[in-house]
Amino acid sequence: MSKTVFLFSGQGSQYVGMAKELYDKFDEAKEVFAIGSKVLGYDLAKIVFEGSEEELNKTSYTQPAIMACSLCAFEAMKANGITFDAVAGHSLGEYAAMVSSGMVSIEDGFKLIKARAKAMQAAAEANAGAMCAIIGPEATVVEEVCSQVDSYVVPVNYNSPIQTVIAGEVSAVDSAITLFENLGIKVRCIKLNVASAFHSKLMQSAADGFIEVAKTVTFNPPQVDFYSNVTGAKLEDFSDIPSLLARHIVSPVKFTSELSEMDKAGIENYVELGPNKVLTGLVKKTFKGSNAMNVENIKTLEKALESLLVD
Numbered sequence: 001m002s003k004t005v006f007l008f009s010g011q012g013s014q015y016v017g018m019a020k021e022l023y024d025k026f027d028e029a030k031e032v033f034a035i036g037s038k039v040l041g042y043d044l045a046k047i048v049f050e051g052s053e054e055e056l057n058k059t060s061y062t063q064p065a066i067m068a069c070s071l072c073a074f075e076a077m078k079a080n081g082i083t084f085d086a087v088a089g090h091s092l093g094e095y096a097a098m099v100s101s102g103m104v105s106i107e108d109g110f111k112l113i114k115a116r117a118k119a120m121q122a123a124a125e126a127n128a129g130a131m132c133a134i135i136g137p138e139a140t141v142v143e144e145v146c147s148q149v150d151s152y153v154v155p156v157n158y159n160s161p162i163q164t165v166i167a168g169e170v171s172a173v174d175s176a177i178t179l180f181e182n183l184g185i186k187v188r189c190i191k192l193n194v195a196s197a198f199h200s201k202l203m204q205s206a207a208d209g210f211i212e213v214a215k216t217v218t219f220n221p222p223q224v225d226f227y228s229n230v231t232g233a234k235l236e237d238f239s240d241i242p243s244l245l246a247r248h249i250v251s252p253v254k255f256t257s258e259l260s261e262m263d264k265a266g267i268e269n270y271v272e273l274g275p276n277k278v279l280t281g282l283v284k285k286t287f288k289g290s291n292a293m294n295v296e297n298i299k300t301l302e303k304a305l306e307s308l309l310v311d
Helices: 020-025 027-040 044-050 059-079 093-100 106-126 139-147 170-181 201-214 241-250 255-264 278-286 298-310
Strands: 003-008 086-089 130-135 153-160 163-168 188-191 267-273 291-295
Touching: 003 059, 003 093, 003 278, 020 027, 020 044, 020 059, 020 298, 027 044, 027 059, 027 106, 044 059, 059 093, 059 106, 059 267, 059 291, 059 298, 086 093, 086 255, 093 106, 106 201, 106 241, 130 153, 130 170, 139 153, 139 163, 139 170, 153 170, 153 255, 153 278, 163 170, 170 188, 201 241, 255 267, 255 278, 267 278, 267 298, 278 291, 291 298
Parallel strands: 003 086, 003 267, 267 291
Antiparallel strands: 130 163, 130 188, 153 163
16 A cells, blocks of 8 residues: 655645635544644634734734634544545645644644744844745755855755755845856746744744743654754654754744655655645655645545545
8 A cells, every 4th residue: 555645735825715615524623633732822713704904914823713714624534534644744835744743732733833833923123133035946055046145045955956046035045046047057046935934044033932832842752754944854862852842943944854854765646634735735746756745624625535535
C-alpha cells in the first residue's frame, strides 16, 4: 500500500468562509472550533465564517483560523477512515501537524498558536518588514542576489525548485527586487500581503516571548513521521521542542528539502489539509505527475477520498 503524508497549509491561504462546508457536515469539525474558541477566548467560527477579510488577515486571527480549518479537514479524513504515514506543515501548518500526529493535544495546539500569533503580531507592529516571492531563478541565485544588498534581506521560504520567498527590511526587499528585474533572466517578483518579515531576525522578539509559553506545554513523540521546516528532514530529536519552535519563528522554511526527504522515504500521496491549495501546487511543481491533492470543502474531500480509497 502506498504511503501518504498529510500537509498542513500556511499563512496567506486564508479566506472568509473557509472550511464552512466541513464544519456543517462533521460534528468533529464543530468540536475543533468549540475547543479553539474556548482556548482563544473569542468566537472563532464567527471570525472565520462571518468576519471581514481585513479582520481575518490580522496575524493574531489568521494563524488560529487556518489551524482550525486544517484540523477540520483532518477530522473529515479521519471520519472517512483515511490513514497516514507522515505529517508536515508550512510555517504555522506545523502546529496542526503536531496536533494531528499526537505530539500535542488540540487544547495545547491552540494554546501554542494563540501565543505564537500574538507574539508575531506584536513583532510585526514593532518591526516594519516585507516579503516577496521570487519565481524563476534557483535558490542559489536568490541567495546570491540577497547577499548583494547592503541592508537586511534573506531567503526565508524555500518552496520549490523555482520559488523562493525573501524577507527583510522594506527598502532591502525593494532593492533586491530591482536587482532581480535587472538580471536579464525570466523572473517574477510578487510582494506578499503579510504584516512583516516572517522567518527572519525581525521576528526575534516574537521567538523570545513565545518560548516561555511553549515551555509550559507537554510534548509527546509523534505517532507518525514528522517533517520539520527547521531541519528540512524527518525530525529525530524531540528533547527540546520549545527551543525548536522558537527557532522556527526566525529560521527559513526548508520545504523543498522536506519534500525531497519524503520522496526518498517512499511517500506517494501528498494530501494538503486546509484552505486553498498552495502546498499542492508546490508539490506538483517539484514532482511532475505526483499524486497531490487538497481538502478544504466537500467537493475536494470527495475527490481525495476517491483517489485514496482506490489506491
